Amino acid sequence: MSAVMEAERPAAAPAGEAFVRLKDVESYYGESYIVQGVTFDVKEGEIVALLGRNGAGKTSTLKTIARAHEPHLTAGEIWLGDQAVHKMRDWQAARAGIQLVPEDRRIIGGLTVEENLILAQTAEPVGWPVDRIYQLFPRLGERRRQEATTMSGGEQQMLAVGRALARDIKLLLLDEPYEGLAPTIVEEIEKAMFEIKGLGITTIIVEQNAVAALRIADSAVILDMGSVAYRGTAKEVLDNEELRNEYLAI
Ligand SMILES: Nc1ncnc2c1ncn2[C@@H]1O[C@H](COP(=O)(O)OP(=O)(O)O)[C@@H](O)[C@H]1O
Numbered sequence: 295m296s297a298v299m300e301a302e303r304p305a306a307a308p309a310g311e312a313f314v315r316l317k318d319v320e321s322y323y324g325e326s327y328i329v330q331g332v333t334f335d336v337k338e339g340e341i342v343a344l345l346g347r348n349g350a351g352k353t354s355t356l357k358t359i360a361r362a363h364e365p366h367l368t369a370g371e372i373w374l375g376d377q378a379v380h381k382m383r384d385w386q387a388a389r390a391g392i393q394l395v396p397e398d399r400r401i402i403g404g405l406t407v408e409e410n411l412i413l414a415q416t417a418e419p420v421g422w423p424v425d426r427i428y429q430l431f432p433r434l435g436e437r438r439r440q441e442a443t444t445m446s447g448g449e450q451q452m453l454a455v456g457r458a459l460a461r462d463i464k465l466l467l468l469d470e471p472y473e474g475l476a477p478t479i480v481e482e483i484e485k486a487m488f489e490i491k492g493l494g495i496t497t498i499i500v501e502q503n504a505v506a507a508l509r510i511a512d513s514a515v516i517l518d519m520g521s522v523a524y525r526g527t528a529k530e531v532l533d534n535e536e537l538r539n540e541y542l543a544i
């Protein structure tokens with residue numbers, strides 16, 4: 295990180311009470327040290343864009359928060375309100391309301407759209423009923439009886455988000471939701487994300503399309519080599535050409 299970037303890094307968390315707190319989080323894939331002391335706070339109901347170059351550690355950070363088996367957390371703290379996520383297993387984090395929508399979406403083949411949603415609702419705590427999910431994404435309602443993996447990429451992304459909402463969630467982690475999607479579909483998903491935000495759900499979105507992510511985000515965290523290079527508002531990132539050139543290529 296350059297000296298300029300170091301100087302611009304805000305010393306403290308953003309104003310307001312933090313809901314999600316990461317403190318010196320470290321995680322490994324086997325012997326590989328990947329998440330190297332990540333610290334940032336997120337307010338309840340906030341949308342945060344987690345950005346950075348390819349390989350910066352964005353996906354690894356999301357997986358660490360969701361307490362995936364890999365990368366495994368070795369140090370630091372993750373808090374969701376007053377709940378110590380760093381002491382949880384993956385299923386406990388899910389039960390506490392953390393849902394990761396991975397880049398590959400993990401739609402279950404051989405099942406219809408509706409079956410995918412109903413399957414998600416078999417685990418406690420149950421979130422939205424399917425009809426509520428169809429209100430958010432009318433395309434899913436129209437395709438409820440279609441085999442889910444035969445849908446377009448955008449529709450499958452909607453299903454992946456809908457499936458997360460079938461659980462009672464507090465924190466939504468989205469990994470590259472817009473990858474390969476047409477701008478009109480991106481807009482539909484953005485609209486849904488505002489609606490989700492309106493309900494007080496907190497979101498961390500990882501995107502290569504930084505401009506699209508910053509359009510809906512309140513704030514941004516930029517990762518570089520497994521740690522936080524910048525924390526600020528979305529506007530600060532968009533206005534800072536040096537930062538954009540160095541970390542985002544926009
Ligand atoms: N399963 C894995 N095993 C070992 N190293 C991994 C694995 N997945 C990712 N990495 C490494 O971790 C680093 C961060 O990767 P990742 O979190 O996927 O970055 P980003 O999502 O920002 O592109 C990279 O150097 C990558 O090679």
Ligand SMILES: [Mg+2]
Binds near residue numbers: 352353354
């Ligand atoms: Mg990634």
